[in-house]
Amino acid sequence: MKVVILDGYSVTQEDLSWQDLQTTGVELTVYERTSPSETVARSQGAEAVLTNKVMMTAEVIAALPHLRYIGVLATGYNVVDCEAAREHGVVVTNIPAYSTASVAQLVFAHLLNVTNQIAHYAAANHQNKEHTSQWTSSPDFTWADTPLTELAGKTFGIYGLGAIGSAVARIAVAMGMKVLAVTSKMPEELPAGVEKSEWDTLLERSDVLSLHCPLTPATRAMINKETLARMKPTAILINTGRGPLVDEPAVASALHEGRLAAFCADVLSTEPPAVNNPLLTAPRCFLTPHIAWATHEARQRLIHIAISNLQAFAAGEPINVVNR
Numbered sequence: 001m002k003v004v005i006l007d008g009y010s011v012t013q014e015d016l017s018w019q020d021l022q023t024t025g026v027e028l029t030v031y032e033r034t035s036p037s038e039t040v041a042r043s044q045g046a047e048a049v050l051t052n053k054v055m056m057t058a059e060v061i062a063a064l065p066h067l068r069y070i071g072v073l074a075t076g077y078n079v080v081d082c083e084a085a086r087e088h089g090v091v092v093t094n095i096p097a098y099s100t101a102s103v104a105q106l107v108f109a110h111l112l113n114v115t116n117q118i119a120h121y122a123a124a125n126h127q128n129k130e131h132t133s134q135w136t137s138s139p140d141f142t143w144a145d146t147p148l149t150e151l152a153g154k155t156f157g158i159y160g161l162g163a164i165g166s167a168v169a170r171i172a173v174a175m176g177m178k179v180l181a182v183t184s185k186m187p188e189e190l191p192a193g194v195e196k197s198e199w200d201t202l203l204e205r206s207d208v209l210s211l212h213c214p215l216t217p218a219t220r221a222m223i224n225k226e227t228l229a230r231m232k233p234t235a236i237l238i239n240t241g242r243g244p245l246v247d248e249p250a251v252a253s254a255l256h257e258g259r260l261a262a263f264c265a266d267v268l269s270t271e272p273p274a275v276n277n278p279l280l281t282a283p284r285c286f287l288t289p290h291i292a293w294a295t296h297e298a299r300q301r302l303i304h305i306a307i308s309n310l311q312a313f314a315a316g317e318p319i320n321v322v323n324r
Helices: 036-043 058-062 082-087 100-116 118-124 163-174 199-205 225-230 248-256 296-314
Strands: 002-005 027-030 048-051 069-072 091-093 155-159 178-182 194-196 208-211 236-239 262-265 285-287
Touching: 036 058, 048 296, 058 082, 069 296, 082 091, 091 296, 100 118, 100 163, 100 236, 100 262, 100 285, 100 296, 155 163, 155 199, 163 178, 163 208, 178 199, 199 225, 225 248, 248 262, 248 285
Parallel strands: 002 027, 002 048, 048 069, 069 091, 155 178, 155 208, 178 194, 208 236, 236 262, 262 285
Antiparallel strands: none
């Protein structure tokens, strides 16, 4: 089987490889990155194409008569026109639940950075030729110039209680927080310590609000001027789901006007962001460059699942199919 990987570097980076896929006997070509204008030419003759973020549009799929399989190297599969793939007899698979622990971990890395100001204090107390540690000149054994917040007893709101949302909920419960969740699950299906909530209640009561839902017409810009107005001005908003869940100019305005304590995000509406994205200059805005999924362990799992998906397809029993 001829297999092409269109943007392999985002998964392997500098510490992993596609060697295990090469040993399965496939004829493998790996491109680190592929532009839209290169997609068809590089995919010609391939029976299977693997892509992370390279778009497989209806036009691209129609131009590839040998194509029988598209493996999305991510959980979200909006980079593929699944209907067009179905019409051409092309199976599309994704990689479910490979990064659950890693994403949940980053949620709390962001939250603890805000409540305990880790980055701020580490920078203030790093000493070099140009900078003297603030701590060394303190008249006391301690030194602090920001408020510090204890999370125990605070209310943690979660929108979406899938694998990642549930993992986040368990951590929040373990930290002594009261956890509310908007979810389609029945109350008896929720993790211990989690209470089912309505959206309006979640907005009004959450000290921390974390988004863990798919991007749909109903959830696009679910955080906007109106919903922000219902939140506590002391609330911390976290988005590790999808960038367009948030109206970015509205969040930036809320931060500038003191109507939101902090915004933490690992995803933006356009990635990489435009230089004029208002969140890049907003106060108390903490952005990481879409790295929640990218721990060594999560990327290793992704590769293993991608290979298993391809092997199952080759054996005539495809798994993790998203376009049945």
